[in-house]
Amino acid sequence: MRRHDVDEAERLSSNAFRSPQVAPRPNGQPEPAYRPEPAGRDEPAAASWRRRLEHLLVHDAGGCWVAEDETGMVGFASSLRRETWWGLSGFFVRGDRQGMGVGHRLLEAALTHSQGAVRGLICSTSDPRAVRRYRAAGFTLHPAMLAYGTVDRSLLPVVDHVREGSASDLDLCDSLDRRTRGAGHGVDHPLILHEHRLVLVDDTTGSGYCYLNRSGGPYLLAASNMRTAQRLFWESLAHTNPDVAVQVRYLSAEQEWAVDVALAARLEIHNQGYLAYRFMKPAAPYVPSVHLM
Numbered sequence: 001m002r003r004h005d006v007d008e009a010e011r012l013s014s015n016a017f018r019s020p021q022v023a024p025r026p027n028g029q030p031e032p033a034y035r036p037e038p039a040g041r042d043e044p045a046a047a048s049w050r051r052r053l054e055h056l057l058v059h060d061a062g063g064c065w066v067a068e069d070e071t072g073m074v075g076f077a078s079s080l081r082r083e084t085w086w087g088l089s090g091f092f093v094r095g096d097r098q099g100m101g102v103g104h105r106l107l108e109a110a111l112t113h114s115q116g117a118v119r120g121l122i123c124s125t126s127d128p129r130a131v132r133r134y135r136a137a138g139f140t141l142h143p144a145m146l147a148y149g150t151v152d153r154s155l156l157p158v159v160d161h162v163r164e165g166s167a168s169d170l171d172l173c174d175s176l177d178r179r180t181r182g183a184g185h186g187v188d189h190p191l192i193l194h195e196h197r198l199v200l201v202d203d204t205t206g207s208g209y210c211y212l213n214r215s216g217g218p219y220l221l222a223a224s225n226m227r228t229a230q231r232l233f234w235e236s237l238a239h240t241n242p243d244v245a246v247q248v249r250y251l252s253a254e255q256e257w258a259v260d261v262a263l264a265a266r267l268e269i270h271n272q273g274y275l276a277y278r279f280m281k282p283a284a285p286y287v288p289s290v291h292l293m
């Protein structure tokens with residue numbers, strides 16, 4: 001992938017979930033039904049998406065690949081390696097080329113960037129084609145939950161000792177990453193801090209950090225213990241708009257502390273996607289960023 005591919009990759013990823021015409025399977029069987037992920041980005045979200053991919057091209061050029069034919073870009077995969085950890089950030093094939101073997105080859109190319117990085121994490125959609133290739137690459141699939149709904153302000157508890165974070169806190173964030181997921185986010189932290197508000201707890205009861213989504217809720221959260229993680233989760237819910245539904249994705253069974261907060265806030269719990277881990281036990285207490293894990 002090159003810098004000039006970024007705009008097209010953004011458009012392709014935004015449309016890939018909407019694919020109306022999925023190619024028939026080689027054996028002629030009909031496509032199994034699966035619920036597509038929500039799609040569509042507004043312009044600020046699309047601009048953030050492009051900045052993240054440009055960032056990966058600077059730091060992980062060997063992990064970013066495109067597939068092309070005579071019609072132009074038909075798919076791409078973007079991945080990142082941090083310390084001894086590898087993650088898949090984006091993996092999309094254009095609707096009219098899905099199910100024809102393009103994704104298989106793209107993922108093989110991206111996986112070459114994981115050499116020397118034994119651990120791995122992918123926030124997988126429910127697409128059975130993606131799931132099949134992740135398992136083939138040695139990833140263990142943990143079904144994930146989505147917490148969804150508007151937050152009733154009267155249910156919010158008072159959360160003490162949460163403070164605003166800044167660039168001077170990023171070493172603490174990296175140490176919490178290593179403790180929970182086995183590798184720091186390193187160069188990703190300044191990028192995420194540029195896009196998201198950071199809140200922190202660092203006191204005698206524990207340490208933790210949480211980047212907030214634009215509409216509230218956690219974008220990425222790591223903590224030294226569950227109680228601290230719960231305080232940060234509540235704090236992130238306090239920043240939601242009471243009229244706008246919040247979505248917290250990629251909660252697996254290991255994050256019961258988060259499921260309990262979501263239920264106490266009267267959010268709905270749904271099944272959606274998988275957390276795919278390789279050579280590591282599930283990160284906890286932790287809510288991954290979908291893009292930079």
Ligand SMILES: CC(C)(COP(=O)(O)OP(=O)(O)OC[C@H]1O[C@@H](n2cnc3c(N)ncnc32)[C@H](O)[C@@H]1OP(=O)(O)O)[C@@H](O)C(=O)NCCC(=O)NCCS
Pocket residue numbers: 016017025031032090091092093094097098099100101102103104105123124125126127128129130132133136
């Ligand atoms: C997921 C995606 C990138 C895969 O790319 P693709 O080119 O469609 O996939 P491939 O044709 O290489 O097929 C991948 C595997 O699924 C199999 N497959 C094809 N159709 C399938 C179906 N309906 N059900 C289950 N498996 C299927 C293929 O046989 C192949 O397995 P194999 O290589 O072991 O034979 C693409 O379908 C896509 O963009 N999906 C929407 C976005 C998405 O969910 N991305 C994943 C982000 S985590």
